[in-house]
Amino acid sequence: MTSPKINETQQVSPKNTMFIIGMMQIGVGLLSFQRIAALNSAQDAWFPVLLTGASTLIIMGVIFRLLENEKPYGTQELFSMHKRFFGTIVGNALNVVAIAYQFMVGLVFLRAYIEIINVWIFPKLSPLAFSFIFSVIIWYLVMGGFRAITGIFYLSFIYILPLNLVDFYLIGDSHLSNLLPMLEHMPYDYLQSFFKMIPCYLGFETILFYYPFLKRPKEAKQWAMFGLTLTTSVYVTLCILGTVYFSHGELMTQVWPIISFWKSIHFPLFDRFEYLGMILWIWALIPSFALGTWVVSRGIREITGYIKQKYALIFVFLLNILFCTIIHNRLQINLILHYLSYVGFGFLYIYIPFLFFWQWILKKKRRRKHV
């Protein structure tokens, strides 16, 4: 069942890991995290945000070790790893869970984006029409293979970067004294903010699926770490900006503080910057969603062994469109996000260390057998 080694024409340079990881982590969570981070730890929110970012570096280290240790046994990815560790049946069941999770992540991102568009610009935009047309674009992209997806990651990185620079317009309105007194809260408050920040950082675990597509994967490690550091710095600076720009009471009333940021920027010929910002934000959505569906469709192929990826893809899109239409208000989106954050936490901080441990046990067992 192990798939053959990936052809070099399909592989990408290890540098791209930075763009993939960076852009996977930047999603709709970025638009709303400031309030959530400040919920428990007010002016010290930047600290748990930094801690969560640091913890992702550790998890990433574990993921890389896990994948590198897998080299002698076959394809270095989660699907075949599951099958090797737990046998075909249990392994495939776990694979189904993994792709269901990836599917939900993509779906929620898309649906939350549609919600933002609905709230801010086009109240009448139907999720059905948008998700349908969006799916056609993503289909085109995923059919181009992993290289095309990587290209889109690079492009979106370039497009989204200036959007973050724009936020520095607001430094003029900042009240630096809002950051004082520093580190005043109890460890328990930080812990709560730490957990609440985890969903924002999710997305980097997709490296478990595309690792074989990286040329010279050893080099990819440092780029992955760069990517994680970059997103951490983005989150921390935005968190500090949110603290100094809003008073705590005001921040608590904002659902999407970043969009309120943009709302305050205006140029002589361009009165409302947030409209541009939100439309540009689709560039954060396209690559993450494309990679998500790529993983899901590839997973379906790996599990069944006979369904081709392009047919699996159509099935995934139909499901996506269906769910996008069924979910029709913010409460439902928030509910899914809530549960998803638990699953994501469990997956990254519990399940991956567990896999690492299991791999180690298997290695011991095998060595004993040989001796």
Place this chain on the structure above:
Amino acid sequence: MKRLISLISCILFLALSGCVQPSIIDDILMAEAEGLDYLGDNKVLGTITVPNYVTGGVSGSGGGGLPATAAMMSSASAITYDGKSLVEKLQVKGQKAIRVGKLRVMLLNKAYLQHGIRKLIEFRNQDPDVGRDLYLIMVDGSTKELLEGTYQTQIPISRYIYDLIFHNQEKNFPLSNMKIFMYKYYGAHMNAYMPIIKKQGKHIVLTGYALIENNRYAGTVMGDNANFIFKSLLETVNLGYYDYEYKPGQHFVLEDIQSTISYKVKNGNGAEPKITAQVKMSGNVRQGNPEIKTKNYYTKMKKKLQNHLENRMENMVAAFQKKGVDPIGLGDIARSYTRHFNDSSWEDHYPNAQFRAHVSIDINETGSSEMHDSSS
């Protein structure tokens, strides 16, 4: 095949524009100013104005004096309940759909502020259609009269008011648009303020600032001198001026004042917190007084002005404390300087807080003429 798909997807994206409601600039009325007059018993008289884009009259515009296809309606008003979206209410009077996206100024009369602005502010915060750089303004008199009045300028009333306030906030008046208002309104231990304007014949004048405490009107800071003091306590001043009457009937003016402020708080949780403000100013004297010798500006008069400003600042804060309003946000400053700040007891301690101001003035130059000893 792939090209075909990309082509189709592009075309489909164009089709998306059919899904939503269009807003063509010629076919909508853009409300730029809203005025609310409180009538009592939760009833509000709301007025909106819409700029009138009429071509012609102006040479080179090519309109030939004929009205364009654009909006002809210029204002509308109706009585409604407090907290109601005016644009929605007035839609039935609109010749075309009225949109609120370019709202520039919101005028409220004094009775409205006395009644309470909570519903309005919550609505503004919730409604994503409106930008955050509009001005919330109190009108001394009726907002309807002010908005529907005729003035010397042909420019739409909304922009007239906007420009008037904008340029004054670069000088003596504190910055106050909606984003600053919201900051102060929702923030703990600070109170919001908004400019006051008044119709005076064929002009509009900015008279001072209204203070808001607990959703309601809580006094004013009137005049450009008082507002200079107010502004220098609040934020960095870049182009202020201060008219100093050093003895009855005798003035000199400190101009182009740059001023920065920093606070220090001691004993923030105690019964009598000590707050010290350090104000550093630098400015020029252009309009002096023939009585004063030039070199005295740098010594005697400077000292006098420093003492005078310190007194005024301390008096202003004392007046705020007496009324129980805190537009400067001294409570928030105390919070930032105090570990484990006691939020609940601050309200009791605020009136007893000891406020000291230290002003140091740096006079850069005194213009192009000099007054010597002999010339007097």
